[in-house]
Amino acid sequence: xxxxxxxxxxxxxxxLVCNIDGCLTNGHIYLSEDQKEIISYDVRxxxxxxxxxxxxxxxxxISERCSKTISAMKLDCEVIVxxxxxxxxxxxxxxxxxxxxxxxxxxxxxxxxxxxxKKAGMSGVPADACAxxxxxxxxxxxxxxxxxxxREFAEHIFLLxxxxxSQERKLNDLKN
Amino acid sequence: xxxxxxxxxxxxxxxLVCNIDGCLTNGHIYLSEDQKEIISYDVRxxxxxxxxxxxxxxxxxISERCSKTISAMKLDCEVIVxxxxxxxxxxxxxxxxxxxxxxxxxxxxxxxxxxxxKKAGMSGVPADACAxxxxxxxxxxxxxxxxxxxREFAEHIFLLxxxxxSQERKLNDLKN
Amino acid sequence: xxxxxxxxxxxxxxxLVCNIDGCLTNGHIYLSEDQKEIISYDVRxxxxxxxxxxxxxxxxxISERCSKTISAMKLDCEVIVxxxxxxxxxxxxxxxxxxxxxxxxxxxxxxxxxxxxKKAGMSGVPADACAxxxxxxxxxxxxxxxxxxxREFAEHIFLLxxxxxSQERKLNDLKN
Amino acid sequence: xxxxxxxxxxxxxxxLVCNIDGCLTNGHIYLSEDQKEIISYDVRxxxxxxxxxxxxxxxxxISERCSKTISAMKLDCEVIVxxxxxxxxxxxxxxxxxxxxxxxxxxxxxxxxxxxxKKAGMSGVPADACAxxxxxxxxxxxxxxxxxxxREFAEHIFLLxxxxxSQERKLNDLKN
Numbered sequence: 001x002x003x004x005x006x007x008x009x010x011x012x013x014x015x016l017v018c019n020i021d022g023c024l025t026n027g028h029i030y031l032s033e034d035q036k037e038i039i040s041y042d043v044r045x046x047x048x049x050x051x052x053x054x055x056x057x058x059x060x061x062i063s064e065r066c067s068k069t070i071s072a073m074k075l076d077c078e079v080i081v082x083x084x085x086x087x088x089x090x091x092x093x094x095x096x097x098x099x100x101x102x103x104x105x106x107x108x109x110x111x112x113x114x115x116x117x118k119k120a121g122m123s124g125v126p127a128d129a130c131a132x133x134x135x136x137x138x139x140x141x142x143x144x145x146x147x148x149x150x151r152e153f154a155e156h157i158f159l160l161x162x163x164x165x166s167q168e169r170k171l172n173d174l175k176n
Numbered sequence: 177x178x179x180x181x182x183x184x185x186x187x188x189x190x191x192l193v194c195n196i197d198g199c200l201t202n203g204h205i206y207l208s209e210d211q212k213e214i215i216s217y218d219v220r221x222x223x224x225x226x227x228x229x230x231x232x233x234x235x236x237x238i239s240e241r242c243s244k245t246i247s248a249m250k251l252d253c254e255v256i257v258x259x260x261x262x263x264x265x266x267x268x269x270x271x272x273x274x275x276x277x278x279x280x281x282x283x284x285x286x287x288x289x290x291x292x293x294k295k296a297g298m299s300g301v302p303a304d305a306c307a308x309x310x311x312x313x314x315x316x317x318x319x320x321x322x323x324x325x326x327r328e329f330a331e332h333i334f335l336l337x338x339x340x341x342s343q344e345r346k347l348n349d350l351k352n
Numbered sequence: 353x354x355x356x357x358x359x360x361x362x363x364x365x366x367x368l369v370c371n372i373d374g375c376l377t378n379g380h381i382y383l384s385e386d387q388k389e390i391i392s393y394d395v396r397x398x399x400x401x402x403x404x405x406x407x408x409x410x411x412x413x414i415s416e417r418c419s420k421t422i423s424a425m426k427l428d429c430e431v432i433v434x435x436x437x438x439x440x441x442x443x444x445x446x447x448x449x450x451x452x453x454x455x456x457x458x459x460x461x462x463x464x465x466x467x468x469x470k471k472a473g474m475s476g477v478p479a480d481a482c483a484x485x486x487x488x489x490x491x492x493x494x495x496x497x498x499x500x501x502x503r504e505f506a507e508h509i510f511l512l513x514x515x516x517x518s519q520e521r522k523l524n525d526l527k528n
Numbered sequence: 529x530x531x532x533x534x535x536x537x538x539x540x541x542x543x544l545v546c547n548i549d550g551c552l553t554n555g556h557i558y559l560s561e562d563q564k565e566i567i568s569y570d571v572r573x574x575x576x577x578x579x580x581x582x583x584x585x586x587x588x589x590i591s592e593r594c595s596k597t598i599s600a601m602k603l604d605c606e607v608i609v610x611x612x613x614x615x616x617x618x619x620x621x622x623x624x625x626x627x628x629x630x631x632x633x634x635x636x637x638x639x640x641x642x643x644x645x646k647k648a649g650m651s652g653v654p655a656d657a658c659a660x661x662x663x664x665x666x667x668x669x670x671x672x673x674x675x676x677x678x679r680e681f682a683e684h685i686f687l688l689x690x691x692x693x694s695q696e697r698k699l700n701d702l703k704n
Contacts, residue, residue, distance in 0.1 A: 382558065388560060388561050388562075389560075389561060390558050390559065390560045390561075390566065391558070391559060392556045392557060392558040392559065393556070393557055393559070394555045394556060394557075395549040395550055395555040395556075395557060395593070396550065396555055396638075396658070398557075399638065419561075420561040421559055421560060421561045424559065424560075424561060424562070424563040425559060426563070498556075503658075
């Protein structure tokens, strides 16, 4: 079978892994006098995450920083902080979940995201990601990090998944 | 009588219903380590709300989120949070107030606002609303959400109401 | 004597009156769950205020809102909050200080600033001021409110004052 | 030897001195009712500082303001606040470290940074620095202060250092 995405059979996205600082947030750390930090996210991205989960795509958030605020987020996702080697950590997860990289979408913005961006079945960066991350990604969002990039990438994933499903339907029609 | 807005007699706007996250606010949720959230609004929009009320237009704020901060806002409006089905909630209000949809203006930015945008006598979206909301709305603000969109929509409503009043005056002149 | 600014002798600016919400700040009110507000200003504007004071121009900040945060600002200026009628309040100050409107510079952004903008010897608005304020002002800053507008207007005042001084020197030279 | 940077032998950058308000931060001071301030920085710049340190470039942060928040920053750099005369303070440091100005990179944005910008071996300003600082600097970042300017300047320094190293290698090859 020769499909739109090459010779390999298309796979559905089962998991979105998303870098936190600069993807979920705009990268700003607000710091108060008593050394407490504040970060921000966009309601649009929270809606995007909830739409992904409704359609059966798990969402995992990942950060190199050690931050209580990130852990305190009420986005109802897996959150892993203090990650020093992203590729290793994501690969561990994937293996435990018996997923292949083809079923993983990755949204990143930093040099430390490049390895994962290259491995993932679908990869995206916010419009204001660093140059090396932009080169490694398949999809460059119009939205900046912390300003709708997850939502936009989610809608891109939904488009792909509809294509996959319609192709599978056509394939089944041909078989029957 | 054949007026500017079609065959039906024009009605004054009696109520503005406005989505909070992304219309009153810019959609940013600031989160501190102790899980407390901060949101922001623009003084321009607070002025817009106060102008609306001076001219006899009630303002109701609506949000799908459950947020103490929203309830704590001192904008002197009705605020309803944790709304899961906006159309149903707004329709309930309107019935209780003996208003028709023609007398309601609605400012929204999300897919969950589309039904109300279509029903309202006047409908608007901020410049950075999602694509489906933009398609459903009659007026697209130049201002972004949280950056003057309510003020701009209010001034648009005032313009309309002046037209309505001047037409009514002309009609009365013709009768007498 | 026929100078650059008309027949009246030029006067030095002795006082800058500046609206707070939308001129000193960007108009954003950040609100926390416990109903406490946060506002922000730009260090550039703080530098501008300090330069004005070094050159003998007093700076007064004015707001229609009643806000503890504004009062808590450490900008070392007179701050008057809860002002309902700006023109009356400023006129009172000016009389007490035995100043004329010609010696007052005014930076405003709202409809409520229009009267003062028209009366002041020098008047300015930030780039994102409302349309009616922009029409009433002599100088439209390139900077937005809360993003350097006071600094820019201060430098505009310095330019004017240098012109005034150089004209006075020339006048004195002619006399002697 | 006639190199790319003139007749003097090139020197490696050993120290980056960076103004805080408007370079590390976007210049915004957020102020709460209880007179506590919040400032913000960008994770990109924190990554830039950490890359500089990995390559043997010390980073010092300098501010004219007296701010507990700045001191509380966890960027693992020397931080000096309440500086009234930047040139004098930086010159003291350099002498104590037995460095020459040629080995110092300076990132500034204000008039008070101009002297240091002129003396430093490498000098840069964020895109939104004041006009006089821009004229004094060798490199104008595309990024604004608080939005990646340190990161961008760091990458500019790395490029220079690679040039220095490759020239030294060529020189050594010629000698042997």
